[in-house]
Amino acid sequence: MLGILLLAAGLRLFGSQDAPPGIEHDEVANWLIDRSILAGRHAVYFTQAYGHEAGYHYLQAASVALFGDHPLSLRLPTIFLSLIGLAVSYALARALFGERVALIQAGSLAVLFWPLFYARLGLRALSLPAVAGLAAWFFWRGVVNARGRIGRDAVLAGLLAGLAMYTYMAA
Numbered sequence: 525m526l527g528i529l530l531l532a533a534g535l536r537l538f539g540s541q542d543a544p545p546g547i548e549h550d551e552v553a554n555w556l557i558d559r560s561i562l563a564g565r566h567a568v569y570f571t572q573a574y575g576h577e578a579g580y581h582y583l584q585a586a587s588v589a590l591f592g593d594h595p596l597s598l599r600l601p602t603i604f605l606s607l608i609g610l611a612v613s614y615a616l617a618r619a620l621f622g623e624r625v626a627l628i629q630a631g632s633l634a635v636l637f638w639p640l641f642y643a644r645l646g647l648r649a650l651s652l653p654a655v656a657g658l659a660a661w662f663f664w665r666g667v668v669n670a671r672g673r674i675g676r677d678a679v680l681a682g683l684l685a686g687l688a689m690y691t692y693m694a695a
Contacts, residue, residue: 532634551646561585579690580648598646605654606643612657651691659684
């Protein structure tokens with residue numbers, strides 16, 4: 525699995541400022557929202573660009589503040605979240621279907637066109653699979669470990685499911 529994650533990271537990071545070429549118009553809209561956050565405008569929901577949930581934008585604004593005001597800073601949070609989503613989907617698939625199935629699906633997510641393409645754009649869509657995947661994984665752990673009581677895993681699953689609402693509209 526470590527090899528798959530390293531391959532996925534390399535494919536997502538190598539040349540991420542050049543491919544896809546330029547900066548996409550939705551990335552520009554995100555950039556403007558992020559700049560407004562850094563200028564002191566804070567919200568739970570931003571009405572610009574047909575409306576955006578705030579969770580991803582705070583992460584993206586932190587990336588811009590830490591690494592500078594350029595396209596790679598916009599794309600790093602998505603790259604990071606895509607790797608978290610890949611690792612979480614592996615863990616969930618392994619728990620539900622076994623090691624072999626989990627490795628096949630993780631390898632597929634690492635190299636297939638659409639997961640790779642969207643991981644290389646600074647858009648909030650990939651924050652949902654990462655956060656909702658974590659919620660599903662903790663939910664499954666809570667079910668398996670419940671023994672007739674609500675445990676820490678179930679509470680974390682509920683918190684993450686609620687947090688998923690602040691990642692992307694499809695939540």
